[in-house]
Amino acid sequence: MLQQIDRVEGLQRVNDFVVKFANVNGSGSASANALFAKAVLRMGVTATPRNIFPSNIQGLPTWYEVRISEAGHLAARGGGPDLMVAMNPQTWKQDVTSIEPGGYLFYDNTKPIPADKFRPDIVVIGVPLTEMTNKAYSDSRQRQLFKNIVGLGALSALLDMDPAVIEQLLGEQFKGRDKLIAANVQALHMGRDWVKQNLDCPIGLTLRHADTVGDRIFIDGNSAAALGAIYGGATVCAWYPITPSSSLAEAFSRYCSRMRVDKATGRNNFAIVQAEDELASIGMVIGAAWNGARAFTATSGPGISLMQEFVGLAYFAEIPAVIFDVQRAGPSTGMPTRTQQTDITICAYASHGDTKHVLLLPEDPYECFEFGALAFDLADCLQTPIFVMLDLEIGMNDRLTKPFDWDDRRRMDRGKVMTAEELEAGKLFGRYLDLDGDGIAYRTLPGTHPTKGAFFTRGTSKDRMARYSEEGADYQENMERLLRKHNTARSLVPAAVERKSDVPTRLGVIYYGSTSPAIAEADLLLAEQGIHLDLLRVRGFPFGDEVEAFIAAHDHVFVVEQNRDGQLRSLLVNELEISPKKLGKVVHFDGTPISARFITGAIAACTEKAVS
Amino acid sequence: MTFLAKPKLHHPELHKNSLGYTRRDYEGAISTLCAGCGHDSISAAIVRACFELELPPHRIAKLSGIGCSSKTPTYFLGASHGFNSVHGRMPSVLTGANLANRDLIYLGVSGDGDSASIGIGQFAHAMRRGVNMVYIVENNGVYGLTKGQFSATSDKGAKSKRGVVNSDEAIDLVGMALQLGATFVARSFSGDKAQLVPLIEAALKHEGAAFIDCISPCVAFNNHEGSTKSFDYVREHNSAVNYLDVITERPEITVDYAPGSVEMVTQHDGSTLRLRKLHTDYDMHDRVSAMTYMQQRQAAGEIVTGLLYVDPNPRDLHEHLGTSDTPLNALHEDTLIPGAAALEKINMGLR
Numbered sequence: 036m037l038q039q040i041d042r043v044e045g046l047q048r049v050n051d052f053v054v055k056f057a058n059v060n061g062s063g064s065a066s067a068n069a070l071f072a073k074a075v076l077r078m079g080v081t082a083t084p085r086n087i088f089p090s091n092i093q094g095l096p097t098w099y100e101v102r103i104s105e106a107g108h109l110a111a112r113g114g115g116p117d118l119m120v121a122m123n124p125q126t127w128k129q130d131v132t133s134i135e136p137g138g139y140l141f142y143d144n145t146k147p148i149p150a151d152k153f154r155p156d157i158v159v160i161g162v163p164l165t166e167m168t169n170k171a172y173s174d175s176r177q178r179q180l181f182k183n184i185v186g187l188g189a190l191s192a193l194l195d196m197d198p199a200v201i202e203q204l205l206g207e208q209f210k211g212r213d214k215l216i217a218a219n220v221q222a223l224h225m226g227r228d229w230v231k232q233n234l235d236c237p238i239g240l241t242l243r244h245a246d247t248v249g250d251r252i253f254i255d256g257n258s259a260a261a262l263g264a265i266y267g268g269a270t271v272c273a274w275y276p277i278t279p280s281s282s283l284a285e286a287f288s289r290y291c292s293r294m295r296v297d298k299a300t301g302r303n304n305f306a307i308v309q310a311e312d313e314l315a316s317i318g319m320v321i322g323a324a325w326n327g328a329r330a331f332t333a334t335s336g337p338g339i340s341l342m343q344e345f346v347g348l349a350y351f352a353e354i355p356a357v358i359f360d361v362q363r364a365g366p367s368t369g370m371p372t373r374t375q376q377t378d379i380t381i382c383a384y385a386s387h388g389d390t391k392h393v394l395l396l397p398e399d400p401y402e403c404f405e406f407g408a409l410a411f412d413l414a415d416c417l418q419t420p421i422f423v424m425l426d427l428e429i430g431m432n433d434r435l436t437k438p439f440d441w442d443d444r445r446r447m448d449r450g451k452v453m454t455a456e457e458l459e460a461g462k463l464f465g466r467y468l469d470l471d472g473d474g475i476a477y478r479t480l481p482g483t484h485p486t487k488g489a490f491f492t493r494g495t496s497k498d499r500m501a502r503y504s505e506e507g508a509d510y511q512e513n514m515e516r517l518l519r520k521h522n523t524a525r526s527l528v529p530a531a532v533e534r535k536s537d538v539p540t541r542l543g544v545i546y547y548g549s550t551s552p553a554i555a556e557a558d559l560l561l562a563e564q565g566i567h568l569d570l571l572r573v574r575g576f577p578f579g580d581e582v583e584a585f586i587a588a589h590d591h592v593f594v595v596e597q598n599r600d601g602q603l604r605s606l607l608v609n610e611l612e613i614s615p616k617k618l619g620k621v622v623h624f625d626g627t628p629i630s631a632r633f634i635t636g637a638i639a640a641c642t643e644k645a646v647s
Numbered sequence: 648m649t650f651l652a653k654p655k656l657h658h659p660e661l662h663k664n665s666l667g668y669t670r671r672d673y674e675g676a677i678s679t680l681c682a683g684c685g686h687d688s689i690s691a692a693i694v695r696a697c698f699e700l701e702l703p704p705h706r707i708a709k710l711s712g713i714g715c716s717s718k719t720p721t722y723f724l725g726a727s728h729g730f731n732s733v734h735g736r737m738p739s740v741l742t743g744a745n746l747a748n749r750d751l752i753y754l755g756v757s758g759d760g761d762s763a764s765i766g767i768g769q770f771a772h773a774m775r776r777g778v779n780m781v782y783i784v785e786n787n788g789v790y791g792l793t794k795g796q797f798s799a800t801s802d803k804g805a806k807s808k809r810g811v812v813n814s815d816e817a818i819d820l821v822g823m824a825l826q827l828g829a830t831f832v833a834r835s836f837s838g839d840k841a842q843l844v845p846l847i848e849a850a851l852k853h854e855g856a857a858f859i860d861c862i863s864p865c866v867a868f869n870n871h872e873g874s875t876k877s878f879d880y881v882r883e884h885n886s887a888v889n890y891l892d893v894i895t896e897r898p899e900i901t902v903d904y905a906p907g908s909v910e911m912v913t914q915h916d917g918s919t920l921r922l923r924k925l926h927t928d929y930d931m932h933d934r935v936s937a938m939t940y941m942q943q944r945q946a947a948g949e950i951v952t953g954l955l956y957v958d959p960n961p962r963d964l965h966e967h968l969g970t971s972d973t974p975l976n977a978l979h980e981d982t983l984i985p986g987a988a989a990l991e992k993i994n995m996g997l998r
Contacts, residue, residue, distance in 0.1 A: 076998075252997035262993065268983045270975040271746050273739075294985045302971040304982055306746040308964075311772040315739040318732070318769070322743025325730060326708070326751075327976035330743065344733050352730075438994040441987040447980055480976065481708045481728035481744070482751050489705060491721055493731040503676075503721065 045158040045239040046117055046137040050080050050105035052240045054190075055116035057123045057130045061093035064122065067183035068099040069433070070204055071190065075103055076253060076435065077200040079245040083109045083552075085432050085628065090278065090372050096126045105245050109399075109435065110553035113630030118240055120190065127152065139238055141190065143182075158238065162189045167225060181222040188226025195237035197244065198227060252400075252438050256429035257333075259400035260359055261286035262439065263407020264331055265294060268447045269357070271330035272307045273319035275338060278371040279427040280361035283333035284309075313338035317345040317356065324355045325492060327452070327480040329411045331357035336365035336378045339385065346420050347386025350517070352492050353467075353478070355414030355421075355450070358382075359407070362426040364626060373626025374427035376548055379602035382422040383576055388495070389514060393524050394422045394576040398551035399429060401437040402574070406529070415450035417524055418478060426597070428549040428628040451477045458487040466490040466501035467513060474520030521577055528575025531582050534558075540567040542642070543589035545582075545618075547573045547603060549628065550595055556631035557638070564635075566642050568593075576606065583611050586618075593619040593638055597629050653677050653725075664701040673698045675725040679718070685837035685863030685878075686716055686785045690723045692840060693754070693783075696847035697724065700895065707752045708744055712737040712766060715792055715865075716758030716785035724754075735766025738773035738782070742964070745778050748974040749965050752851060753780040760790050763799040763818045770820070774827040774856050779963040781850040782858045784820055785837070787865035788876035795868035806873030819945070821955060824858040825938050830961035831857035832937075834952045836881050837864070841890065846954060848893040852918040855961025862950065886949035888929040888940075894919040914959050922954065931956050 046052070054071070058064035068084070075082035080103055087098040102112050115133035121142045123130070134140055136156045142148070144161025153159050168182045191198055202220050209215040230236055261283050264272070274284040284307070291305045310316035316332045323330035334342070339360055349356045362378045364370035385392055393413060395406040403425060410421045451471075453464055458479070464487065467476045476499075479488035490501035495513060498504040536558075546554045551572060558568055571585045586592050586607070594604040601620040608615050621637045623629040653676055661669040673694040678687050697707065704726035711717035713734035720729045732740040741755045755773075762770040762784050773782065788801040795808050799818045806812050824832045831853040835843040843861065850857035862881050864870050870877045875884075895918050908927055912920040922931070930936055937956045944951045971978070 250998075252994050254997050262990075266984055266990070268980065270978060270983065271743060273743060273746075294989065295983070297971060297982075300971070301969070303969045304971050304975070304978055306965075306968050306970050306975060308742070308746070308776075308968075310739065311768055314736060315742075315769055315772065318736045318739025319743030319746065321732075322710075322730075322740035322745075323747040323975075324743070325740070326744040326747035328743075328747030330747070345736065348733050438997075439990050441984075441990045443987045447984075479728070480748075482706050482748065485703060485705045486726060489726050489728050491729040491731065 043137065043156060043158050045139055046135070047239040048117065049241050049243060050103060050245055052103055052117040053112050054101045054103065054118045054120065056099040056120045057126050058097050058099065059123050059125070060088070060091055060095050060097045062183075063180045064183050065099070067187050070201065070208070071187055072101050072433065073204055073253065074191070074196060074201045075101065075242060076248050077204065078197055078242055079248050080105055080242060081107045081109065081247045081435060083434060085111060085428070088372050090368075096123050103242070105247055107247050108552065108556045108631070110556050111628040111630045113632035120186070122186070131157075139240065141193070160193065160234065160238070162186070162226070162230060164189070164226070167229060171225065181218070184219050184222040185226035188223040189230045190226075191223070192227040192230040193234070193236050193238050195241040195243070198223065248435065250438055251435045253433050253435055254400045255282070255431055255433050256397070256400045256403040256425050257283035257361060257431060258286040259403035259436070259439070260407040260423060260425060260430070262290055263404040264357070264411070265290050266404070266441060267329060267408035267411035269329045269331050269411060270305050271320065271323040271328045272305070272332070273310050273316040273323075273330070274332050275310050275313045275316045275334065277313075277335045277338050279363055279431045280333040280335045280338070280359065282431065283359055283361060313341040314345065317342040317358070320356045321345060321349050321354050324414070325481075329357075329415070331359060331411075333359040333361065335361050335363050335371075336381070337367060337369070339378055339381055340366065343386045346392070347388055347390055348494060349420045350386060350390045350392065351388070351495050353418040353476070354492075355418055357410045357414050357421050357423065359423045359425060361430040362424060370626050372427065374549065374597065374628055375624060375626060376424070376426055376550075376597040376602070378424065379598070380605060382424065383606055385420075391521050391577065392420055392422055393417060393528060394424055395528060396424050396547040396574050396576070397429065398548055398572065399436045400434050401439065403429065404439045409529070412448040413524075413527055416448055416475070416527065417520060418450060418475060419520070424548060426549050451475055453477045453479050453483075453488060455484045458484045464488050465499050467497065467499040467516070469516050469519070473523045474516050474518070475523060525577045525579050528577065528579070530579050531574055531585070532572045533581065533585060534570040536562075536567040536569050538567040540569055541590040542567065543569045543571060543585060543592040544595060544638070545571045545573055545585070545592055545603070545607070546595040550597060553629045553631045553634055554595060557634035560631055560635040561638060564639060566639060568638070573603065578607070578610060582607070586611065586613055591619060592617060593621045593641065595621040595629070595634055597623050599624045664698055666701050666703060668698065668704070670694060670698045672726065673704055673724055675720070675722045678722040680715060681867045683866040684715070685787060685865070686719050687722070688837040688840065689783065689785055689843070689861055689863055690719050692843045692847055693723050695844050696851060699844070700848050700851055700893070702752060702851065706750070707754055709754045709756065710737050710741045710744065711756040712758070712761035714758040714761045714790070716756055716863075717761055719785070720756055735761050735764070736769055737761065738766065738769035738778070741780055742773055742776065742778050745780060745964065746970070747976040749779070749970065750974050753778070755780050755782045757782065757784050759784060759786045759788060759798040759800040763820055767799070767818070771823060771827055774824050774829045774858065776964045777828065777830065777856045777962060777967065779854055779965070780856060781847065782856065783847070784858075784860050785863040786820070786860055786876070787863050787869050788874070789865050789869040791865050791868055802875040805875045806871075808868050808871055819941075820858070821860045822938060822941060825934055825941070825956055828856070829858045829956075830855035830958040832956040833858070833954045834860045834862070834950070836862045836885055836950075836952055838878060838882065839885070839952070842887060842952060845891045845893050849891060849914070849920050849954065852893060852895070852914050852916050853957070853961065854915045855958070855963045881950060884948060884950045886944060886951050888924070888926045888951060888953040888955065889931070890923045890925070891954055892921045894921055912957060912959050915961065920954070920957070925953070932958075
């Protein structure tokens with residue numbers, strides 16, 4: 036019992052700390068961890084979990100970090116955890132080392148651990164989880180699974196959590212299986228009771244009921260994007276498994292089986308094909324979209340690389356396609372389970388030839404849903420590939436987000452598709468004729484009319500009537516029209532969102548995607564230091580006028596992003612012809628999510644340099 | 648090269664099919680391939696097959712990859728939508744198109760470079776998925792557009808026009824299609840219209856993955872002494888196992904007749920294939936023995952042609968996926984979008 040609570044004065048924090056669970060992959064810890072995060076949310080306290088998982092399947096380390104913040108901060112805090120739940124002997128050393136000074140270490144002390152394996156400046160809490168579960172259960176699988184719940188029980192007592200909240204969650208999770216509920220509740224209290232009888236509790240980190248969650252929902256971005264595809268009217272999904280995007284296609288499949296199966300016939304109002312590779316998946320999307328279905332694929336950077344030729348074809352042949360890119364680093368064995376914003380350039384200029392593509396940059400699951408649905412309208416309207424740029428941070432972590440909403444009056448905008456009636460009535464059809472001056476021509480779908488409107492789809496060797504042509508003038512005219520179309524897209528993508536500082540300032544920040552919550556928090560920290568910033572969150576490419584105006588209105592603009600080269604910054608320089616000197620590069624690219632601490636430090640340092 | 652439109656004028660007494668179309672209505676632009684190219688004969692066979700089957704041209708979608716063969720869809724079915732996609736990737740584009748609208752007829756045209764080299768993966772996977780299509784490889788054993796390099800179907804020992812001997816083993820697409828589960832597998836020769844036209848018709852009527860490997864000599868780069876894909880060589884080594892007629896509900900089609908024992912095969916759509924067997928020992932319903940037979944005859948130096956395998960009741964990709972009878976591209980908001988109330992329910996479950 037000596038090791039149970041040390042004599043260190045631990046951190047004292049209420050509703051504002053970081054708990055990290057160090058687990059063994061495949062041990063069933065994930066659901067208990069998620070239960071912890073959900074219980075915090077049910078107590079009305081903002082909690083943001085993150086899966087930190089190397090690219091392995093079973094038996095190897097995995098972590099789950101939960102930031103608890105009554106102030107509502109959703110970004111990774113940075114630094115080590117305040118409480119480490121160390122359940123994996125393999126990573127013991129690094130886990131113990133990472134704890135913040137004065138922080139807490141929770142571990143299973145069934146087997147004694149030598150004193151030199153601890154740190155003198157942390158509070159050590161030993162609970163004999165294995166001993167308890169071995170005594171209570173005979174089956175080895177039960178022992179393993181319930182150990183997680185016993186541990187959660189122990190933790191809940193140490194942090195002074197409301198057990199009723201956890202019990203209710205267990206009830207919801209195992210609804211209709213009363214025996215399972217009772218067994219879990221029993222395990223929960225086994226842990227709670229032991230801690231209460233044997234240790235001083237609560238510890239210095241405590242949770243109490245608050246009201247910061249509101250009506251927000253808790254979901255991962257990949258699922259939200261998949262739901263967006265459902266509401267966007269997507270019927271064809273062709274994909275190839277790749278971390279961190281696989282769960283998007285799988286979520287689409289799940290939602291389809293719930294919401295897209297015809298009740299009368301049992302037939303599917305969707306088709307999902309797991310293709311043989313990313314080339315085939317984008318090929319199928321292009322074929323389906325050419326033929327009038329709303330189609331998408333989900334992939335990540337290496338998949339984007341493989342799709343380049345086809346993306347070019349879709350751009351030049353003007354075929355709607357939606358590509359969800361859940362970004363990570365690359366290639367192949369390239370940090371597949373770490374987050375980055377590294378595909379901005381490759382997507383913006385994907386493929387050979389002169390190409391420019393439309394990107395949507397969601398900041399959270401709410402926008403993953405919104406932009407997920409919007410992407411299909413944009414693809415149809417612009418007859419071009421649309422990239423929805425998620426990243427692992429948004430895609431694979433549950434996040435507190437605004438509830439989804441939908442207006443039942445909303446109709447799908449299928450863009451300029453000429454119908455059999457219009458053709459019959461003699462409306463002029465030329466596949467690449469710019470009748471409206473917006474660069475967007477009318478298309479027809481195969482099978483529309485017996486004698487009118489058929490055309491041959493190919494790359495760039497064509498004239499405006501879609502006849503084969505290698506004439507320079509035809510090529511150039513077509514390329515210029517595509518540029519006009521790209522310009523039309525500027526007003527169709529979601530506009531950038533500006534937040535002005537309360538104090539007038541000449542400094543601006545441009546950011547996008549998953550960097551968003553870290554910026555919001557950094558803004559507060561920097562304001563405390565007297566550094567005031569106007570913020571502009573870019574939500575799409577090509578850039579709207581507001582982006583140019585924002586840069587013009589400031590002396591210096593920091594572009595904060597999660598890649599090495601400042602890819603969005605390069606786009607700004609290239610597309611808006613901004614002097615690079617005006618755009619400060621603030622980049623975070625170690626594969627972990629960007630934190631407010633990092634941004635604050637980087638911007639404060641730059642500002643000091645600028646002042647001195 | 649420019650687009651050459653074919654004059655629309657034609658003889659006023661040209662025969663019309665029951666839809667009121669003449670054979671000319673199934674034609675496309677004037678071919679820009681070399682004079683005498685085998686591919687043009689295949690285009691003509693496609694035109695004739697579609698005319699005779701009385702298919703509405705606009706209900707056919709023609710797709711291709713890249714290469715001489717893949718240029719040909721411009722030269723037939725001018726009233727059909729066409730898609731000249733990227734090299735070796737026609738199968739995926741066709742698969743996607745088929746998923747979007749199961750009511751059209753899909754005709755994929757490819758070549759030996761397009762399907763056996765760069766596109767061998769997509770070829771294989773389209774076959775094993777059972778995409779309802781006609782997939783024709785216009786097989787000349789050579790890269791024509793890039794001027795005469797060997798392709799992966801060139802036979803080992805074949806000599807190129809420049810005198811280089813091919814040392815690589817040939818890929819046999821028929822063998823692959825059989826092994827991968829295509830439900831209609833045939834080989835033919837662009838110079839044998841009597842065999843090819845009914846094969847294309849039968850494939851068009853087949854409701855599953857139909858593959859035709861059509862040897863189609865390249866007059867510019869692979870029609871010389873020492874080539875195994877020249878007109879002379881193919882004529883000499885052609886060993887047809889059968890000839891067939893396709894009998895729809897409409898009047899019987901008459902073709903050059905050669906006597907032999909006859910087998911009738913009723914396809915799923917009601918059409919009947921009448922096979923005039925030239926080799927009575929050949930069983931085209933047994934995939935395994937078909938493969939063995941092919942291997943044996945090929946080893947003996949024969950080019951086996953004819954309808955090599957057919958499953959009269961195939962299941963296609965839509966059957967496997969359980970997709971709705973209404974084409975996916977014809978579904979509207981009411982069917983596709985679950986609405987605000989359903990979304991609110993989802994929200995409730997996420998708190």
